[in-house]
Amino acid sequence: MPRSILAAAVLALAVPAGFAAPAAAQDAAAQTALAQVLAHSRRAEDRARDQHRHPAETLAFFRVEPGMTVVDYMPAGGWYSRVLIPYLGSQGTYIGLNPKLDDSLTGYWDMYRGTxxxxxAQAKEWTGGEGARVIGANTDSVPEELHGTADRFLIFREIHNMRRFGWLHDSLVTARKLLKADGLLGVVQHRAKADAPAEYVLGDNGYQREQDVIALMQAYGFELVERSEINANPKDPANWETGVWTLPPSYRGAGENAARRAELDAIGESDRMTLLFRKRA
Structure with missing residues (x-):
């Protein structure tokens, strides 16, 4: 039985009816709702990556709850959208935010334009129209009425892209505009070793030093609240010549070499930092 469901069941047995603290009961209900979302058939292909991405533990650490307004930075193919939109529920709002793209970025990057x-429409295909209200925007076209409405701003493995493509400033300024005064910003990012050379962590290899990410966030007015090792992978040396994409699911450079892929599978996906920040006045 998944830990989230077990915890909810234990809580229900341990607290007599009529005596449960409202916060505890609400937390148990949220855990149950999230477990149901994660088990839904729409996630049949996504579920294989749960062992690396730990969505239940990660969203709990980021203190995401049903009914909130949550910004998901660069939703891409919708992996987290298929979790967040139904989990936030009919009283919640999901904002998918993409950067403003330079005209030189085409091909793959075209999917991020006109958000x-x-x-x-994409979200309706992903979830069947179930769950939160869905709003899309690029950083240069965020409606002013959304300013100050977001409870959470989540960045899943995109800090390296923000840095290498010059999106960091506009994206973090937009995060401050969207978040409420007490809003929280969550980061999951491929983690380099603390002593990794500066030229290795400028963005093109995917990995970032944790101390650099914290410093960048602090420079934009976000104070560190808490760190977690939820998404850590000590087997990842984090120094691949071809970057983080050497590892699953990309297998860069492995081709169809079954033995090499097996070696990489034994390591798993990247080592990742998981950080929670609060918007500072």
Whole structure:
């Protein structure tokens, strides 16, 4: 039995009816709701990566709850969208935010353009229209009425792209505009070793030094609240010549070499930092 469901069951047995603290009962209900979302058939192909991404533990650490307004930075193929949109529920709002893209970025990157028009329809395909209200935006076209409405701003493995493509400033300024005064910002990011050379962590290899990410966030007015090792992987040396994409699911450089892929599978996906920040006045 998953730990989240077990915890909810134990809580229900341990606290007599009529005596449960409202916060504890609400937390148990949220855990149960999230477990149901994670088990839904729409996630049949996504579920294989749960062992590396730990969505239940990660969203709990980021203190995401049903009914909130949550910004998901660069939703891409919708892996976390298929969790967040139904989990936030009909009283919640999901904002998928993409950066403003330079005209030189084409091909793959075209999917990130015109988010306001594209995302609601994509989300309907991902979730069947179930769950939170869905809003899409790019950093240069965020409606002013959304400013100060977000409870959470989540960045899953995109700090390296923010740095190498010059999106960091506009994206973090937008995060401050969108978040409420007490809003929280969560980061999951491929983690380099603390002594990794500066040229290795500028973005093109995917990995970032944890101390650099914290410093960048602090410079933009976010104070560190807590760190977690939820998404850590000590087997990852984090120094691949071809970057984080050497590891599953990309297997860069492995081709169809079954033995090499097996070696990489034994390591798993990247070592990742998981950080929680609060918007500072």
């Amino acid at each position: 306001a028009e594209k995302l609601p």
